[in-house]
Amino acid sequence: MKLSDRATSTPPSGIRRFFELAEEMDDVISLGVGEPDFSTPWKARSAAIHSLERGRTSYTTNRGMFDLRAAIAEHVTRYDLDYGAEAEILVTTGASEAVDLALRAIVDPGDAVAIQSPAYISYGPGVRFAGGDPLPVSTRPENDFVLTYDDLERAGAAEAEALMICYPNNPTGATATASELAEIAVFAREHDLTVLSDEIYAGLTYEGEHTSIATLPDMRERTVVFNGFSKAYAMTGLRLGYALGPSEAIDAMNRIHQYTMLSAPTTAQYAALEALQSCDDDVAEMRTQYDRRRRFVISRFRDMGLDCFEATGAFYAFPEAPYDDEQFAEDLLHDQGVALVPGRVFGEEGYGHLRVSYATGMAELKEALNRIETFLENR
Amino acid sequence: MDTKRELVDLLLEDAREDTETMARQLGRSQAEVEELLDELEAEGSILGYQAVVDWGKVDEDHVTAEVELNLELDRDTKYTQVAERIAKFDEVTALHLVSGDYDFDVTVEAESMRAVSMFVSEQIAPIPEVTQTVTHFVMKTYKNRGIEFTDRDDDDRLSVSP
Numbered sequence: 267m268k269l270s271d272r273a274t275s276t277p278p279s280g281i282r283r284f285f286e287l288a289e290e291m292d293d294v295i296s297l298g299v300g301e302p303d304f305s306t307p308w309k310a311r312s313a314a315i316h317s318l319e320r321g322r323t324s325y326t327t328n329r330g331m332f333d334l335r336a337a338i339a340e341h342v343t344r345y346d347l348d349y350g351a352e353a354e355i356l357v358t359t360g361a362s363e364a365v366d367l368a369l370r371a372i373v374d375p376g377d378a379v380a381i382q383s384p385a386y387i388s389y390g391p392g393v394r395f396a397g398g399d400p401l402p403v404s405t406r407p408e409n410d411f412v413l414t415y416d417d418l419e420r421a422g423a424a425e426a427e428a429l430m431i432c433y434p435n436n437p438t439g440a441t442a443t444a445s446e447l448a449e450i451a452v453f454a455r456e457h458d459l460t461v462l463s464d465e466i467y468a469g470l471t472y473e474g475e476h477t478s479i480a481t482l483p484d485m486r487e488r489t490v491v492f493n494g495f496s497k498a499y500a501m502t503g504l505r506l507g508y509a510l511g512p513s514e515a516i517d518a519m520n521r522i523h524q525y526t527m528l529s530a531p532t533t534a535q536y537a538a539l540e541a542l543q544s545c546d547d548d549v550a551e552m553r554t555q556y557d558r559r560r561r562f563v564i565s566r567f568r569d570m571g572l573d574c575f576e577a578t579g580a581f582y583a584f585p586e587a588p589y590d591d592e593q594f595a596e597d598l599l600h601d602q603g604v605a606l607v608p609g610r611v612f613g614e615e616g617y618g619h620l621r622v623s624y625a626t627g628m629a630e631l632k633e634a635l636n637r638i639e640t641f642l643e644n645r
Numbered sequence: 646m647d648t649k650r651e652l653v654d655l656l657l658e659d660a661r662e663d664t665e666t667m668a669r670q671l672g673r674s675q676a677e678v679e680e681l682l683d684e685l686e687a688e689g690s691i692l693g694y695q696a697v698v699d700w701g702k703v704d705e706d707h708v709t710a711e712v713e714l715n716l717e718l719d720r721d722t723k724y725t726q727v728a729e730r731i732a733k734f735d736e737v738t739a740l741h742l743v744s745g746d747y748d749f750d751v752t753v754e755a756e757s758m759r760a761v762s763m764f765v766s767e768q769i770a771p772i773p774e775v776t777q778t779v780t781h782f783v784m785k786t787y788k789n790r791g792i793e794f795t796d797r798d799d800d801d802r803l804s805v806s807p
Contacts, residue, residue: 279807281805281806281807284805285803285804285805285806288804288805289804294804296804296805298804298805298806299802299803299804299805299806300806300807301802301806303800303802386807387807388807436807554654558655558670558671559670561669561670561671561672562666562669562670565669565672566669605804605805607805628659628662628666628670632666
């Protein structure tokens with residue numbers, strides 16, 4: 267079969283290679299998982315089951331059930347975000363679909379899209395699928411991986427049409443404060459950039475409150491915010507996300523969505539509605555657990571002599587590798603059966619670092635860190 | 646939440662966790678955590694640490710019953726005095742004064758139904774203030790102390806994912 271250049275020129279993700287290596291081995295403890303170890307809160311699962319029992323299995327409106335959009339509108343006010351349920355919210359099949367739709371709605375062939383690096387692996391390919399050119403903008407360890415005005419300038423982001431950011435960040439666990447985001451906002455306004463802000467980990471912020479760049483002066487009209495239920499509500503497999511933006515952006519995204527996806531999965535929409543209405547306590551409990559593990563993991567790495575910055579969001583620590591990150595990850599896997607992800611998978615600035623997911627029970631986490639310590643001592 | 650209260654949460658989840666790990670989780674030193682533990686025990690907030698056992702998996706007969714007790718008290722006798730007498734029995738593993746149709750909710754554990762019945766009829770029923778006993782044998786436990794008694798699910802997540 268003749269395949270498109272678009273498909274064949276896209277390299278397989280570096281994650282895939284590590285997944286295959288880990289699958290070949292027995293007794294592997296994985297700190298390489300990018301999703302919660304908790305199950306979806308029972309009330310949300312129960313609502314999904316109930317919706318199935320009542321036969322609620324038809325399409326919903328393209329934009330998602332109105333009640334759900336209204337609940338989302340209410341929910342995001344906790345981040346000082348104010349979006350109308352009618353025209354400024356689109357419910358999607360995971361936040362991933364929302365990112366894809368936004369890129370396709372905003373990017374013309376040949377447009378450059380600046381992408382903070384290191385970052386989630388899908389942004390670059392997503393830009394290419396939309397016909398654009400990804401322009402990585404390196405963030406630096408000395409700034410705790412928060413994007414600065416200088417970083418943007420140095421990378422030539424002034425020429426880009428749009429800027430993709432993600433805080434709290436996968437893979438670094440970095441969060442950005444209002445004043446740090448303000449610097450990015452200044453750059454975006456000066457150079458008329460549309461900002462695509464992936465805030466899927468907003469609910470997993472451990473120090474202070476999450477701030478959305480869309481709340482900064484004159485940013486709402488040039489920003490699309492992505493969020494969803496996968497991380498904070500532990501609903502990855504239910505595939506439900508949403509986009510918030512000015513109505514013209516949401517309209518454009520919906521135009522693509524209505525032909526490609528029609529509507530997000532109905533069962534998941536019922537689960538999400540219940541999650542917003544009654545699962546705040548479950549989310550708080552999961553956040554407490556992650557926060558404890560976060561402190562545990564970072565303090566263990568520091569005691570082992572690895573440089574590990576204070577990640578304050580998501581569920582990742584991002585310590586420095588003692589030598590080449592990819593080699594280290596492979597050696598550790600073969601020697602001690604601990605899987606983690608080399609930083610380079612997430613972009614050039616990830617070189618020399620390791621993404622360590624603490625979305626794993628304490629017992630496994632302890633055992634994995636003991637094994638890493640043994641590995642370092644035997645080296 | 647203060648550290649002492651958070652320490653109670655950690656112990657409620659896993660009382661066997663070592664103090665070094667708990668200290669790291671709380672962002673405190675091990676010495677501080679040990680001191681707080683001593684305080685909690687000294688002031689009587691924490692009275693003990695016990696295992697949650699699924700007796701169905703232990704090769705031994707073990708029977709649990711929930712016993713409802715009705716009492717009739719006179720001017721000189723209080724609930725607490727009767728409760729103290731009942732609580733002294735080793736067979737009684739929990740005892741609560743409850744609202745509703747009866748007064749005491751007593752959990753009795755022994756090696757057989759016969760042993761439980763004998764205990765209730767010979768030790769509890771004869772207590773002068775006790776006017777009625779209703780014994781419910783536990784047929785199956787599904788959840789106890791926040792732990793579900795089901796076969797544990799394996800982690801079915803992909804071992805490495807983005």
